[in-house]
Amino acid sequence: FTILALETSCDETAAAVVRGGRTVISNIVASQMATHERYGGVVPEIASRQHILSLAPVVRAALAALPNGWNDVHAVAATHGPGLSGALLTGLNAAKAMAWQRGLPFVAVNHLEAHLYAGWLGSEPLPPFPLVALLVSGGHTLLALIHDHGQYELLGQTRDDAAGEAFDKVARILGLGYPGGPAIQAAAAQATPGGVLPRAWLRDSYDFSFSGLKTAVLHRVQDRLAQAARLSGRKGSNETPQLDAPFVAQMAYAFQESVVDVLVTKTVDAARRYKAQAILLAGGVAANRRLREELKRRAGVPVHLPALDLCTDNAAMVAAAAFYRFHAGVQHGWDVDVTANLPLGAS
Numbered sequence: 001f002t003i004l005a006l007e008t009s010c011d012e013t014a015a016a017v018v019r020g021g022r023t024v025i026s027n028i029v030a031s032q033m034a035t036h037e038r039y040g041g042v043v044p045e046i047a048s049r050q051h052i053l054s055l056a057p058v059v060r061a062a063l064a065a066l067p068n069g070w071n072d073v074h075a076v077a078a079t080h081g082p083g084l085s086g087a088l089l090t091g092l093n094a095a096k097a098m099a100w101q102r103g104l105p106f107v108a109v110n111h112l113e114a115h116l117y118a119g120w121l122g123s124e125p126l127p128p129f130p131l132v133a134l135l136v137s138g139g140h141t142l143l144a145l146i147h148d149h150g151q152y153e154l155l156g157q158t159r160d161d162a163a164g165e166a167f168d169k170v171a172r173i174l175g176l177g178y179p180g181g182p183a184i185q186a187a188a189a190q191a192t193p194g195g196v197l198p199r200a201w202l203r204d205s206y207d208f209s210f211s212g213l214k215t216a217v218l219h220r221v222q223d224r225l226a227q228a229a230r231l232s233g234r235k236g237s238n239e240t241p242q243l244d245a246p247f248v249a250q251m252a253y254a255f256q257e258s259v260v261d262v263l264v265t266k267t268v269d270a271a272r273r274y275k276a277q278a279i280l281l282a283g284g285v286a287a288n289r290r291l292r293e294e295l296k297r298r299a300g301v302p303v304h305l306p307a308l309d310l311c312t313d314n315a316a317m318v319a320a321a322a323f324y325r326f327h328a329g330v331q332h333g334w335d336v337d338v339t340a341n342l343p344l345g346a347s
């Protein structure tokens, strides 16, 4: 059973063909990163326009991997939320139009559920239930107990910034550019270990908070710049003070350690408490090397880690989620609409 899926919830225009919910036949991602980089973040209106330009070539490239093209496709899927409304509309409408024209069933997919289903793609054994999943992305941070396909129990979520958002904001504070995750990871790798930043444990809760940590970095940076200004003033220089590379590396390192420690501790604790068979890590931040290593080291149960390119936004994960939804009897009519704030478990 082969599904063609589209994903346009944010700044990636993606199309993929997946067989049996597990085998990736093609996975095409046109990133708009370079377009949005100069604004320091995603500009919704520009994202929608860019999706419209990229959709046809991306779909054509995804279908080119099938010997008989459309004749080999059994269903069409697309993300309908959560995400930017205008961006979601482009992919959802394109997918509905193609499904209608081809007379194929259509499945609308929840983007958060899709991130989780990246864990079902590839050759690893299938994730077993009950499963504790940590979803850490640009807009979300949540810990969930998955009882079975489609049965989610939310254990905790962020009370302020998402983990990926924290990486992006701290990278900006440190002058490391956008997107922040890979930049922080690279800078941290240059640091001499040491230096501790606060961790928000929030007592026994499985909720998270990253805004205090971000503010702590900001204060260290301001102190460092003031110190540099005093020094250069004493030397009679009037250059604007800059952050030095060793300090930036040290901050990136301490920030990453703090985030990873809290995420791993709460996830492992939840897995123990709910007697999970395994832990699943998903979302863009799941690409973080330190997080992957530390979770595997401390888990105590098998850890399912999607391949790096399936952690950040892509359409293969959308096809995987659609496969399980479709086989649970789910199909959507042409009236299905986008929902910008669709929560996990809703569709």
Ligand code: ATP
Residues within 6 Å of the ligand: 009, 010, 082, 083, 111, 115, 136, 137, 138, 139, 140, 163, 164, 165, 167, 168, 179, 180, 181, 182, 185, 283, 284, 285, 286, 287, 288, 289, 311, 312, 313
């Ligand atoms: P959402 O899925 O919540 O709607 P999104 O789709 O924008 O948000 P993703 O594509 O899942 O988010 O992930 C992007 C985020 O992942 C960015 O914040 C980015 O900084 C972060 N990220 C990517 N690679 C890494 C990494 N190696 N380390 C840490 N963070 C990373």
Ligand code: MG
Residues within 6 Å of the ligand: 010, 011, 012, 313
């Ligand atoms: Mg993105």
Ligand code: FE
Residues within 6 Å of the ligand: 111, 115, 137, 138, 284, 312, 313
């Ligand atoms: Fe995402």
